[in-house]
Amino acid sequence: MADINPLLPVSSSDGSSNLTGQATCRRPIKVVVSIFFGLLTLGLFAALLIRNNGPVDYVDVHENERGSLASTAFEKAENLKPVSRGPAAGVSEKSNWAFGGDLPDYPWNNSMLSWQRTAFHFQPEKNWMNDPNGPLFYKGWYHFFYQYNPNAPVWGDIVWGHAVSKDLIHWLHLPLAMVADQWYDKNGVWTGSATILHDGKIVMLYTGSTTEGVQVQNLAYPADQYDPLLVHWVKYPRNPVLVPPPGIGPNDFRDPTTAWLTSEGKWRITIGSKINKTGIALVYDTKDFINYEMLDGLLHAVPGTGMWECVDFFPVSETENNGLETSINGHGIKHVVKASLDDDRHDYYAIGTYNDRNGTWIPDRPNIDVGIGLRYDYGIYYAAKTFYDQNKKRRVLWGWIGESDSEAADVKKGWASVQSIPRTILFDKKTGTHLLQWPVEEIDSLRLKGKEFNQVRIQAGSVVPLDIDSATQLDIIAEFKIDSDALDKATGSSDASFDCVTSGGAAERGALGPFGLLVLADERLSEQTPVYFYMTKGSDGNLKTFFCNDQSRSSKASDVDKHIYGSLVPVLRGENLSIRILVDHSIIESFGQGGRTVITSRVYPTKAIHGAAKVFLFNNATELNVTASLKTWQMNSAFIQPYPNL
């Protein structure tokens, strides 16, 4: 009988094998079993081999620990793909700051780095800062607290820094207000807000990260209400006053707001959180800031926006030009809900209507709801918080401005982050859809020598230098007039897709833009930061105006952010285009159309520093001539320093 299966043992003649004598049904079983196990074995071998020949594994990479200068198996430095700093949502990798990614890092020297420090923006003497906390006005002083790392120029070991000022500009540093000395804030004395009670007393609610890493809300108050400097603070002995409620994660419960009065005479606060990917604002009522009742409903929620940090809630007048105390409600009043989105590190706001009875709020325009519509600032700006300034009857906005250089540079220079210049916030009566932000008027007191330029004609495709002396501490207010003929003649295109962020920046020439100013530019324009308008005309003949800030050529250094920031800015009939820019070394704050659209950026030039920095007007449009009139002022330092003789 032929041996049909090589795996079967050849029948031996020892008599133990009686295979050949078996009935035919036995042989198929043996065959099947053998084939089965045979295949299984082969399969396992194959799996083993494939696994070992796969892409380089972590465990396999222990090339010789001594490295090897003599090794012949060297590799040329591959261009490792750099990773954009911060959440990548909405930002394409190709436009990250590796524009000059093939060049070695710029060797920052002390002159360049020390120049970066601002002259009139709030920043501590060294180390890391982030969110503004508990701003308030009390007994003649503006108080500012902030998230601070006393030990390093990176985030960590967070405590509350403190400073005071008479005018929101000249700040004096005070000792740390609160440190992480209790179990309920051992892992972080995080963001909080102040409420001023009927009798003028102050209560502070803030988030603590406990020894277990749970986020809770704590109460603190001044140790001495008669001390106008509010140097010492006391924590309520039976903190925390709030812990994450059922259904809310222990890491999704932070940044309590200033309280406002309900029509029942209770105090109400809101705290941001999330449920899955829906950003929400929880609401609590309290009479004593110690015992709270959580409302059944939410103030508001928007799906897909993720965690809401630093929620803010405040009224604005539709008719008056002053700010409103946080508890004000009634006719002619709208309420703003603002959230800092953890997912994309931007601050969003929406205007709507508050219902006091059930503690809810609905947006006027749901299509631009919180987190999916308007931003306070289209540049680098986060964790913003307002307070009502009862001294001058205005609502004032603070915002944290981080760094957009490399963290290695931050370590080298020993500090990171500044605050924006405080801004007043008003409802924009003209559009009805936007808020207006404007630097507080006290900043004008820093203006030194001024220069005026009237009716400067900027032809299409030209650059006009402005003869001002120093250009690193400047206040510029500029107005641009355009030929309405040129606007009418321009052909509309169906290309409705212009967006500052995805555009080619100020080098991308359109019929009606870009035009504006070049700041922190050197004479040869090898480094420049354009702040500009870009107009487009749709096929329906409608004009759209964009306000942008282009960092792509702001520095020769390859390790700084090179994105282009900006957004649509509403321009009403009869309005001239206007820009205000505050230049303060490595920060530029630019306000379009009176603060309807604002962009803050950090700029780190290597050449356009000190005396080499200049300002130019430019018009890179192809079919538009522009006439500019502007005023520029040198800005004095604010001499921010420790409070003397404390």
Place this chain on the structure above:
Amino acid sequence: MNNTVSFALLHFAFCFTLVSFTPISALELHGTGANMVETTCQKTPFYNLCISALKSDPRSSGANVAGLAQIGTDKLKAKATATLRQITALLKVAKDPKLKMALRDCADYYNAIVKYDIPVAVEAVTKGDPKFGVEGATDAANEADACGRGFKNQPKFPIYASNKVVHDLSAVVASIVQLLL
């Protein structure tokens, strides 16, 4: 019949032995621990590296995403510290001035990674403000990248492999921490 049975048993025993010597991870078909690691690693840019880094730590089975993030940062810290030691050792014997300069720059970058970036990432994850963790890990990737760029015009890049692992693992950790937002 006996032969059939013994033959089958022999095959079975053989296969069973093979199974026990093959790393379990290649054969696990179910179990929430393995799934969590796999699904998490799928969301990172370097899947295989992520899998080996996490699975080489026994804590990874049964860990949640925050736990995996912590394991990832531990691995990253170990690798970055080892690479820094490598760089220091190389600096002692290097003679070529250009090579020395590139190595010195890398030492700076790795000091930043070990002293700042990784502690920030660890603190952010354990204390519950993950966005700073994403930034810390991303910074580490960028520092490693910067170190590599310094060798662009050099004929030899002795720490190429270690540096690549630090870069890639940093990117992996950044992606994992991002999931906590």
